[in-house]
Amino acid sequence: MLTERQLRILQVIVDDFIETAQPIGSRAISNKQDVAYSAATIRNDMAELEQLGLIEKTHTSSGRVPSERGYRFYVDHLLTPFHLTQEDTTAIKQTFSANIREMEEIVQQSAALLSELTNYTSIILGPEMLETKLKHIQILTLSDFSAVMILVTDTGHVEHKSFRIPDGMDHGEMEKVVNILNDRLAGVPLMMVPGRLKAEVQDLLKRHTVHYETIFAYLRSFMETEQPLKLYFGGKTNILMQPDFQDLNKLRTLYTMIEEEGEMIADLLKGEQDGLHVSIGTENKLDALQDCSFVTASYTADGTHMGTVALLGPTRMEYSRVMSLMHVLSKKLTSAYQDWQK
Numbered sequence: 172m173l174t175e176r177q178l179r180i181l182q183v184i185v186d187d188f189i190e191t192a193q194p195i196g197s198r199a200i201s202n203k204q205d206v207a208y209s210a211a212t213i214r215n216d217m218a219e220l221e222q223l224g225l226i227e228k229t230h231t232s233s234g235r236v237p238s239e240r241g242y243r244f245y246v247d248h249l250l251t252p253f254h255l256t257q258e259d260t261t262a263i264k265q266t267f268s269a270n271i272r273e274m275e276e277i278v279q280q281s282a283a284l285l286s287e288l289t290n291y292t293s294i295i296l297g298p299e300m301l302e303t304k305l306k307h308i309q310i311l312t313l314s315d316f317s318a319v320m321i322l323v324t325d326t327g328h329v330e331h332k333s334f335r336i337p338d339g340m341d342h343g344e345m346e347k348v349v350n351i352l353n354d355r356l357a358g359v360p361l362m363m364v365p366g367r368l369k370a371e372v373q374d375l376l377k378r379h380t381v382h383y384e385t386i387f388a389y390l391r392s393f394m395e396t397e398q399p400l401k402l403y404f405g406g407k408t409n410i411l412m413q414p415d416f417q418d419l420n421k422l423r424t425l426y427t428m429i430e431e432e433g434e435m436i437a438d439l440l441k442g443e444q445d446g447l448h449v450s451i452g453t454e455n456k457l458d459a460l461q462d463c464s465f466v467t468a469s470y471t472a473d474g475t476h477m478g479t480v481a482l483l484g485p486t487r488m489e490y491s492r493v494m495s496l497m498h499v500l501s502k503k504l505t506s507a508y509q510d511w512q513k
Contacts, residue, residue: 173223176208177216180250184226185237185245189487192414194234199218228317239452239486242464246449246490254493255499259288267503273327277507279403281480282501285411286406287494291369291484292429293414295504296440297401303328309350310345312336318345320393324361332393337382344380351375352390357467364394402437404429410463421462428459429483436483440479445469452486467502472508478506 175183183206187195197214206213217235220226224447225241228234237245239291255263266284267277278297285293309321313333322330336345355371356364368390376383407429416422428435435457441449450465480501482493 174216175219176212177220179206180204180208180213181220181225181237181241182245182249184220184235185241185249185424188236189489192487194229194232194236196232196234199234232449237487239454239478242451242486243454246451250491253495255492255495257303259496262288263499263503267507274325274508275401276403278326278478278504281504282403282405284405284499285480285482286404286409287499288496289442289482289484289489290406291482292407292410293405294439294440294481294483295325295403295405296479296481297328297403299317303322304358305356305364305393307357308349310349312342312345320389322393325358329449334389337385340382344382348376348386351379365391368394402440410485412472413485413487415487416462421459422469424459426464428457438471440481442465445471447494447501449490449494462486464490466490466493466497470501472502472505477508478504487499 180200183200183203184195187193187200195212197217200213201208201210202311207230210344221228221235224238225244226235226506227238227241231420252408254336262284266280269280275297278295278455282293285291285295295488304325306323306325308323311321312318316336317333319331319333324330351372355375356367359367368387370446372390373383373387380386383405395472408426410416410429411422411426416425439456448466450460452464453461455463455465456463462485464484464486465481466488467479467485469476469479480497484493
């Protein structure tokens with residue numbers, strides 16, 4: 172168990188490294204105004220902290236830096252509450268008070284804001300499609316032979332797919348199809364749409380349209396397609412600009428993962444539990460994130476998990492401020508989503 176003095180020394184080492192990205196020695200610690208210990212005493216305690224694996228020596232300096240284990244201890248036991256600055260508070264307030272009509276745009280703006288305030292890379296998993304409701308359906312004619320079906324959700328997300336118009340199908344029949352679909356499917360959660368198609372829409376199409384078999388087959392293929400998880404990025408290259416990343420191969424791997432916006436990140440975020448969580452270094456499941464810290468916070472609606480806010484940065488992250496920002500932003504997204512549903 173660490174003494175109060177060792178706890179204080181560890182906190183100073185981590186705080187200083189987060190601020191400067193430079194190793195620190197015992198004399199530099201003793202010269203700090205709020206430290207009342209001699210350099211010799213600090214040196215002895217640093218040796219013990221190093222034995223415990225909480226700090227480590229670098230190859231280029233006699234000073235010490237926090238280890239991954241040290242960061243974990245710091246986050247779990249030494250963080251002090253961070254009060255957001257007036258600038259932070261104003262920026263958040265302006266983002267959420269703007270006249271934004273679609274939930275999807277709110278999420279996009281939030282990702283941009285978070286990356287701007289932190290200089291890290293932000294990732295937000297949009298409202299999960301299984302909980303999202305269908306708002307309306309449109310069919311637009313492109314030519315005599317082709318048209319496009321457009322599906323809009325209550326979050327503002329848009330999916331579309333083109334199809335060949337059956338021979339002999341006129342505008343009036345197409346309008347009947349749209350009216351039936353909107354009458355029976357508007358407001359229905361996407362996960363329930365395939366079932367409603369079979370239970371209600373199929374019979375109505377058969378009774379009121381001529382080309383019901385072709386149209387129904389097309390609708391099933393469109394509606395039963397697994398909806399992709401929506402990821403919104405802010406400051407994609409921010410993480411690459413951090414002085415902590417010097418290994419070109421690791422940089423390339425990290426950038427590829429971010430640029431591809433792949434399923435790996437979506438699956439990682441989807442698997443996150445409710446609340447605020449910090450994964451440091453090798454605690455991260457993805458190899459590309461082994462030198463990063465990944466902070467996540469969920470946002471909800473009526474107690475249901477709707478999405479996840481994440482911030483990707485170096486292990487030398489400004490944890491206290493980041494966690495305060497994430498907490499506030501997730502609450503704002505929760506409130507915005509609930510307002511949107513009303």
